[in-house]
Amino acid sequence: MASSSRTDGRQPLETRAISTKLGALSRADGSARFSFGSTSSLASFAGPIEVRLREELPDRATLEVTHRPLEGVGGQPARFIEHKRDPTPSRALEASLISALTPLLALSQHPRSLVQLVIQSLSSPCTSYHTSSSMADIPDGPVSHLWPPNTILSKADLASPSSPYALSFAERSSALNAASLAILDAGAVSLRAVPLAVSLAYIPADVFVDVLGGIEEGGATREVQLVVDPSAEEERAAKSRFVFGWAFGEGVSTSGRGAEQDEDMEGEGGKEAELVWAVSEGSFSKAEFDTALEQSRVSASEILGAVREQLRRHISARLA
Amino acid sequence: MAATAALPSASTNAEAGPSAPPAPSAAAAAAVFKRLHPASYLARYLAEGYRADGRKVGEWRDVSVNAGSVSTADGSALVRMGDTTMVCGIKAEIAEPSSAAPTHGYIVPNIDLPALASSRFKPGPPGDEAQVYSNCLNDVIVSSQVLNPASLCISAGHAVWALYIDVVCINYDGNAFDAAVLAVMAALRNTRLPKAVYDPNTNKTTCVRGETYPLSLGRTLLACTFGIFQSKTLLPDPSSFETPLLPTTITIALDEEGTACLVRQEGLGGVVGKTGKEVLGDAWGAAEDRCRALREVLKEST
Numbered sequence: 001m002a003s004s005s006r007t008d009g010r011q012p013l014e015t016r017a018i019s020t021k022l023g024a025l026s027r028a029d030g031s032a033r034f035s036f037g038s039t040s041s042l043a044s045f046a047g048p049i050e051v052r053l054r055e056e057l058p059d060r061a062t063l064e065v066t067h068r069p070l071e072g073v074g075g076q077p078a079r080f081i082e083h084k085r086d087p088t089p090s091r092a093l094e095a096s097l098i099s100a101l102t103p104l105l106a107l108s109q110h111p112r113s114l115v116q117l118v119i120q121s122l123s124s125p126c127t128s129y130h131t132s133s134s135m136a137d138i139p140d141g142p143v144s145h146l147w148p149p150n151t152i153l154s155k156a157d158l159a160s161p162s163s164p165y166a167l168s169f170a171e172r173s174s175a176l177n178a179a180s181l182a183i184l185d186a187g188a189v190s191l192r193a194v195p196l197a198v199s200l201a202y203i204p205a206d207v208f209v210d211v212l213g214g215i216e217e218g219g220a221t222r223e224v225q226l227v228v229d230p231s232a233e234e235e236r237a238a239k240s241r242f243v244f245g246w247a248f249g250e251g252v253s254t255s256g257r258g259a260e261q262d263e264d265m266e267g268e269g270g271k272e273a274e275l276v277w278a279v280s281e282g283s284f285s286k287a288e289f290d291t292a293l294e295q296s297r298v299s300a301s302e303i304l305g306a307v308r309e310q311l312r313r314h315i316s317a318r319l320a
Numbered sequence: 321m322a323a324t325a326a327l328p329s330a331s332t333n334a335e336a337g338p339s340a341p342p343a344p345s346a347a348a349a350a351a352v353f354k355r356l357h358p359a360s361y362l363a364r365y366l367a368e369g370y371r372a373d374g375r376k377v378g379e380w381r382d383v384s385v386n387a388g389s390v391s392t393a394d395g396s397a398l399v400r401m402g403d404t405t406m407v408c409g410i411k412a413e414i415a416e417p418s419s420a421a422p423t424h425g426y427i428v429p430n431i432d433l434p435a436l437a438s439s440r441f442k443p444g445p446p447g448d449e450a451q452v453y454s455n456c457l458n459d460v461i462v463s464s465q466v467l468n469p470a471s472l473c474i475s476a477g478h479a480v481w482a483l484y485i486d487v488v489c490i491n492y493d494g495n496a497f498d499a500a501v502l503a504v505m506a507a508l509r510n511t512r513l514p515k516a517v518y519d520p521n522t523n524k525t526t527c528v529r530g531e532t533y534p535l536s537l538g539r540t541l542l543a544c545t546f547g548i549f550q551s552k553t554l555l556p557d558p559s560s561f562e563t564p565l566l567p568t569t570i571t572i573a574l575d576e577e578g579t580a581c582l583v584r585q586e587g588l589g590g591v592v593g594k595t596g597k598e599v600l601g602d603a604w605g606a607a608e609d610r611c612r613a614l615r616e617v618l619k620e621s622t
Contacts, residue, residue, distance in 0.1 A: 095586070146515065160465065276585075280582065
């Protein structure tokens with residue numbers, strides 16, 4: 001019986017091969033490189049170090065996060081029109097990471113100091129947000145030279161477009177994961193819980209089958225297909241995109257029911273987790289959102305398992 | 321150091337002796353308490369079921385929308401959410417399309433939080449907060465297909481409209497993003513562009529004065545922002561006093577059919593007794609009600 005599979009042969013709920021490399025930067029207190037297949041980020045951690053006087057906080061360390069994309073200057077990727085002001089996706093990602101990491105890092109144990117994270121993206125952003133070739137978009141026949149056009153535009157695409165400047169969702173999740181591992185590699189500031197992120201997308205079912213070459217189980221009538229860790233092509237074709245960041249650790253959940261919930265979870269069974277970051281865009285219902293949220297927790301647990309295994313090997317190699 | 325303070329007691333000052341300063345009035349003492357220990361101040365209010373500005377815990381501020389007030393812009397709107405005031409102006413220019421997308425116009429949104437709006441913002445280049453809001457607004461407008469860029473095409477490959485959407489904060493009292501989104505939606509509905517004709521012989525586009533047409537808009541989305549205070553309470557529509565005390569913010573944007581366009585959570589979720597997912601569920605329900613009310617306001621204004 002054929003089951004749904006994607007162009008690269010993955011199952012819909014399977015992430016790409018996860019690889020981590022810790023301690024590659026010898027001059028940083030901690031560093032890590034995290035990859036979902038070809039989408040990867042490199043993070044360096046320095047701290048606690050000297051803080052600038054105007055940023056000094058008397059009761060805790062100051063957390064500073066900087067993100068640099070692969071192309072473009074200091075967070076401003078290449079543009080095709082001279083805008084007065086550019087949107088800066090790196091600034092937004094930095095703000096999200098600060099919000100996610102502040103409740104988890106033991107900053108109050110290092111007052112009047114600086115904890116600095118620098119994340120370098122190592123993969124190209126989606127450079128083209130059109131699926132068809134450009135000049136072919138000009139329709140044949142009489143071309144209109146006036147506005148508003150007389151012709152009624154065709155219904156909007158099923159896929160939700162994404163801004164050409166935006167960082168891909170897989171890239172954003174790899175950034176948080178690399179930062180998390182860099183903090184663990186340094187070991188200088190303790191983490192209450194380990195944050196890990198994963199990206200997901202809903203792809204319209206017919207696009208999944210026709211365009212992406214996915215194979216669907218016969219008779220399945222779903223409008224959208226949920227995929228975990230979408231590739232760049234899948235993100236472009238998606239109707240909605242998500243990134244969820246989960247923090248795994250004892251006592252991180254305030255619901256008081258954390259331990260009970262995980263009793264039936266495999267793998268990292270018994271690990272309490274709480275949502276620490278969520279970004280979603282496109283067009284989706286509450287039910288779709290809840291399903292994606294549940295699946296992201298499962299996938300994040302799997303990533304935690306893989307990460308712990310690689311950490312264990314790394315540390316025992318260092319001790320050997 | 322834990323920051324639990326008691327209100328400076330008026331009676332101890334009075335007993336201090338003839339050379340002691342006069343007892344502070346209750347209002348002055350409360351203002352000092354608010355300034356020195358804002359978290360405790362807010363916690364005291366929440367324990368009674370109210371917020372620092374007199375609202376009930378789950379209450380939103382009043383909204384008013386005034387469209388078309390800026391006559392020099394092609395479309396404009398002024399939105400007041402409580403004391404937060406945002407002005408959105410839309411200007412259209414004619415530009416050459418990029419070769420990657422010859423039939424697509426440009427939509428360039430931007431949010432500005434100038435120093436005049438609040439002492440929080442320093443003069444100079446846009447601060448981090450403004451950049452983050454601008455980025456979020458741009459992403460949500462593009463991904464939600466609020467306006468199809470292909471509808472801005474005058475002549476494929478030669479001339480397209482470029483819409484500059486500028487939102488300026490006149491007065492900041494928290495929750496600039498919700499007000500900005502509402503202002504943009506109202507301004508887009510208010511926008512009228514002149515008829516434009518491209519002449520392939522002269523490579524020039526001429527506009528016909530007097531004939532204006534509205535934009536062909538897609539989904540209309542409205543945003544609702546919440547904050548979580550000390551992992552205990554979900555507070556909708558945070559004011560500027562509350563915002564620094566809320567380490568977690570949740571933003572939910574819904575369109576006219578109740579389908580979501582954007583759901584964001586930044587910070588550790590969950591409150592005492594509820595997981596993060598349940599809190600998001602509560603927020604979603606509250607957002608649905610709020611969006612319905614906002615849509616009424618939007619309809620009346622345009």
